[in-house]
Amino acid sequence: xxxxxKIELExxxxxxxxxxxxxxxxxxxxGRIGAGKTSVLYAIEYALFGRQLEVKERVARLVDxxxxxxxxxxxxxxxRGGDRVLRVxxxxxxxxxxxxxxxxxxxxxxxxxxxxxxMELVGADEDVYERLVYMSHRSLEGFIYGTSQKRSIAIxxxxxxDVVDGVVRAISGVDKALMEKAExxxxxxxxxxxxxxxxxxxGGIANxxxxxxxxxxxxxxxxxxxxxLSKAAEELARRRAEHLTKLRENEALLLEYYKTKSELxxxxxxxxxxxxxxxxxxxxxxxxxxxVEEFEHMLGGDLAERLEKAGDLDVLSATMAExxxxxxxxxxxxxxxxQDARRLYEQYLARARKLEGEEAEAGAKLKRLERSYQRxxxxxxxxxxxxxxxxxxxxxxxxxEEVERVVAFSSALRTVAMYAAxxxxxxxxxxxxxxxxxxxxxxxxxxxxxxGSLIKEAxxxxxxxxxxxxxxxxxxxxxxxxxxxxxxxxKLEELRLEREEVVKRALxxxxxxxxxxxxxxxxxxxLTRVDRRTISDALSKYGRALRARxxxxxxxxxxxxxxxxxxxxxxxxxxxxWREVAEELERVSAKLSxxxxxxxxxxxxxxxVGEDADVLKKRLDDVLYAYGRxxxxxxxxxxxxxxxRARLLEVAKTxxxxxxxxxxxxxxxVRVDADLEQRKGYYDFVAVTPSGxxxxxxxxxxxxxxxxxxxxxxxxxxISKINLGxxxxxEPIPYVDVNIRKAFVDLVEELAKKFQxxxxxxxxxxxxxxxAAVPRCNLFAIEKGExxxxxxxSELPQ
Amino acid sequence: MIEEVxxxxxNSDEGRFAERLIQSYREGGARAVRTVVLxxxxxxxxxxxxxxx
Numbered sequence: 001x002x003x004x005x006k007i008e009l010e011x012x013x014x015x016x017x018x019x020x021x022x023x024x025x026x027x028x029x030x031g032r033i034g035a036g037k038t039s040v041l042y043a044i045e046y047a048l049f050g051r052q053l054e055v056k057e058r059v060a061r062l063v064d065x066x067x068x069x070x071x072x073x074x075x076x077x078x079x080r081g082g083d084r085v086l087r088v089x090x091x092x093x094x095x096x097x098x099x100x101x102x103x104x105x106x107x108x109x110x111x112x113x114x115x116x117x118x119m120e121l122v123g124a125d126e127d128v129y130e131r132l133v134y135m136s137h138r139s140l141e142g143f144i145y146g147t148s149q150k151r152s153i154a155i156x157x158x159x160x161x162d163v164v165d166g167v168v169r170a171i172s173g174v175d176k177a178l179m180e181k182a183e184x185x186x187x188x189x190x191x192x193x194x195x196x197x198x199x200x201x202x203g204g205i206a207n208x209x210x211x212x213x214x215x216x217x218x219x220x221x222x223x224x225x226x227x228x229l230s231k232a233a234e235e236l237a238r239r240r241a242e243h244l245t246k247l248r249e250n251e252a253l254l255l256e257y258y259k260t261k262s263e264l265x266x267x268x269x270x271x272x273x274x275x276x277x278x279x280x281x282x283x284x285x286x287x288x289x290x291x292v293e294e295f296e297h298m299l300g301g302d303l304a305e306r307l308e309k310a311g312d313l314d315v316l317s318a319t320m321a322e323x324x325x326x327x328x329x330x331x332x333x334x335x336x337x338x339q340d341a342r343r344l345y346e347q348y349l350a351r352a353r354k355l356e357g358e359e360a361e362a363g364a365k366l367k368r369l370e371r372s373y374q375r376x377x378x379x380x381x382x383x384x385x386x387x388x389x390x391x392x393x394x395x396x397x398x399x400x401e402e403v404e405r406v407v408a409f410s411s412a413l414r415t416v417a418m419y420a421a422x423x424x425x426x427x428x429x430x431x432x433x434x435x436x437x438x439x440x441x442x443x444x445x446x447x448x449x450x451x452g453s454l455i456k457e458a459x460x461x462x463x464x465x466x467x468x469x470x471x472x473x474x475x476x477x478x479x480x481x482x483x484x485x486x487x488x489x490x491k492l493e494e495l496r497l498e499r500e501e502v503v504k505r506a507l508x509x510x511x512x513x514x515x516x517x518x519x520x521x522x523x524x525x526x527l528t529r530v531d532r533r534t535i536s537d538a539l540s541k542y543g544r545a546l547r548a549r550x551x552x553x554x555x556x557x558x559x560x561x562x563x564x565x566x567x568x569x570x571x572x573x574x575x576x577x578w579r580e581v582a583e584e585l586e587r588v589s590a591k592l593s594x595x596x597x598x599x600x601x602x603x604x605x606x607x608x609v610g611e612d613a614d615v616l617k618k619r620l621d622d623v624l625y626a627y628g629r630x631x632x633x634x635x636x637x638x639x640x641x642x643x644x645r646a647r648l649l650e651v652a653k654t655x656x657x658x659x660x661x662x663x664x665x666x667x668x669x670v671r672v673d674a675d676l677e678q679r680k681g682y683y684d685f686v687a688v689t690p691s692g693x694x695x696x697x698x699x700x701x702x703x704x705x706x707x708x709x710x711x712x713x714x715x716x717x718x719i720s721k722i723n724l725g726x727x728x729x730x731e732p733i734p735y736v737d738v739n740i741r742k743a744f745v746d747l748v749e750e751l752a753k754k755f756q757x758x759x760x761x762x763x764x765x766x767x768x769x770x771x772a773a774v775p776r777c778n779l780f781a782i783e784k785g786e787x788x789x790x791x792x793x794s795e796l797p798q
Numbered sequence: 799m800i801e802e803v804x805x806x807x808x809n810s811d812e813g814r815f816a817e818r819l820i821q822s823y824r825e826g827g828a829r830a831v832r833t834v835v836l837x838x839x840x841x842x843x844x845x846x847x848x849x850x851x
Binding site: 127160161163164166167169170171173174177178181619622623625626629630633636637639640643644647 | 799802803805806807812815816819820823824827828829831832835836839842843844846847
């Protein structure tokens with residue numbers, strides 16, 4: 001393992017020029033605060049790693065290592081490990097140029113290769129070096145005097161776990177900033193509620209900001225205007241002062257003049273600078289009168305007359321309003337009438353349509369019955385009426401009966417005659433009278449002759465009867481249809497007549513609707529142009545015009561009067577101009593102070609709110625979410641820390657006891673059990689006596705605790721396989737009683753058997769105790785004049 | 799310790815972030831950690847001013 005032979009410093013911190021410090025096995029650097037002890041220790045660290053703790057922690061810059069009087073510094077460290085020699089040279093310029101030269105057994109290595117080689121040979125990085133080689137009072141005090149928590153922090157530092165605490169602390173710093181941010185956002189949201197109405201009025205924060213920007217320009221413009229007006233008012237006042245006597249003498253006239261002028265200006269301004277057309281009222285009156293006359297039959301006759309005659313403005317106003325109201329009422333009535341007429345028209349139209357339908361239905365029925373009717377007519381033409389046909393039939397039937405009776409008699413007579421002839425009867429079988437055959441034959445022949453014609457007649461009668469029977473039968477069958485036909489025909493005629501009447505009435509209703517609509521349209525057109533406001537405006541303008549006319553006349557009179565009193569137009573203009581400028585100045589000043597007030601309020605809104613509520617809420621949510629994530633993260637890191645403590649303690653436990661027993665020679669403690677307490681995960685040390693009694697660390701003496709601390713550090717050194725054979729104690733145990741110092745010296749004696757020791761202290765007493773206990777140690781007195789100087793001494797100077 | 803970080807955080811972005819923080823602390827102390835945390839917060843949409851207590 002490498003031990004330091006010598007340290008060469010040139011312009012390093014307080015060491016101006018070149019200095020060489022040759023070290024032995026045990027070395028004490030003694031000097032007051034700021035003498036240069038720590039610089040020597042920093043030089044060792046700088047030589048090995050190119051940095052040192054203060055630089056790493058950003059307390060100092062690397063160039064701060066250069067002596068204030070110099071532009072460049074260098075450190076050379078010569079170390080020996082058995083037969084091997086390692087020399088490290090580092091150089092640093094104010095402009096930041098660095099150079100490393102490494103000589104390994106005389107062989108030079110440079111640059112990056114030199115850094116890597118050096119790291120390999122040393123077997124430790126700066127972190128391990130600061131924890132296990134360079135021991136300050138910070139490393140030991142926490143362990144010896146602290147609470148369980150402080151002791152755990154000290155051990156964490158030895159283990160290199162303190163980095164977790166460092167990270168957690170750094171995160172906590174950000175946590176705080178996050179909470180402040182959240183608080184600020186809550187404050188802004190609260191302020192948003194306070195200014196909600198103002199922000200709403202401007203349409204959002206963006207518009208508030210935009211208005212604020214705009215206000216800057218407005219304020220500047222108003223300021224310029226105010227300044228210009230002030231100057232103008234001053235100048236006019238100066239000129240006016242020359243005519244003050246005349247102006248005061250005619251103050252009453254002037255006041256009336258200004259009052260009249262002001263009123264006239266107001267009236268002219270209201271007329272938008274133009275002359276008021278006073279015939280507008282007459283036109284309006286005429287239009288109303290014409291309308292009233294048109295509807296005279298509905299409105300009564302006197303209204304038109306009253307409109308015509310109204311001369312006074314009040315009477316005219318009341319009459320025009322009355323006419324307007326009457327026309328509006330009339331309009332409503334006409335609308336009602338149109339509605340009624342239209343309803344009537346619709347009803348007639350519907351009735352006509354219904355009648356049309358019924359007509360069509362009757363027509364169809366007539367068409368269907370037409371054939372039966374025509375057949376009946378045809379039969380009528382042949383047989384007259386049904387009654388006639390029936391009578392003819394009865395007659396024919398009677399005649400036929402007679403003919404058939406004659407035929408039957410004739411037939412019987414012929415049979416009797418034939419029989420008499422055949423039988424040659426001599427007497428008539430009917431009457432008993434004499435009979436001859438010839439007579440009988442003749443009678444038979446005569447009957448035969450007459451019988452033929454009778455048969456023909458009977459046949460003809462039968463034929464005629466059949467014809468009459470058919471006709472009667474058919475006429476009887478048709479008589480129902482014919483009656484229906486006749487009735488339908490009558491109804492059809494009635495329907496047609498009614499429909500014609502209804503259509504006529506519908507047309508009349510339609511005409512009436514059109515007439516009413518025309519009237520209403522004219523009325524509407526008038527009422528669109530004319531309403532209460534139009535009338536009121538026209539009358540008001542009319543009144544104003546009359547008033548303006550009167551004021552102009554009075555103004556001219558006053559001007560004449562003033563001129564006669566010696567107040568010329570020029571003086572009047574000057575006074576008037578002065579008054580105008582003064583008034584405008586007042587207005588501009590009021591506007592300016594209003595702009596200032598608005599600007600102040602908006603600045604407050606922007607300062608206290610800054611953004612719209614939804615943006616603020618979103619940002620607050622983000623901040624709270626981020627805060628939650630960091631809390632979770634820190635909790636996990638705490639878990640990492642405790643787990644790492646347990647694992648590292650397990651690894652170091654055995655070696656720690658070996659080192660402890662080799663350091664601690666008093667025999668009252670045979671073993672120290674190291675573990676983690678369950679509740680908070682702190683380190684727990686229990687000393688075990690030869691009799692097996694167990695003592696917690698709080699029951700141990702400071703010296704015993706110091707031994708445990710060093711044993712732990714050395715055990716870790718062993719485990720870490722560091723190739724550095726020296727231990728540096730930078731003010732290891734200040735402000736402690738003599739017993740602890742004695743204990744520490746005893747430990748140094750033991751440590752010196754294995755390691756090279758370098759102790760820096762400002763305590764004369766401590767340095768002397770060490771020197772007394774280890775007589776071979778090198779005692780360096782470090783003093784500071786223009787430069788720090790390290791002198792090897794046998795006794796410390798007074 | 800790094801093994802423990804990986805065990806507790808798992809193979810996650812958060813784990814890599816934890817390793818990066820530890821590395822940053824070793825190289826540049828609390829300020830370096832703050833810088834990394836502030837970058838992380840920026841990714842979460844939160845802009846916090848760097849300020850040493």
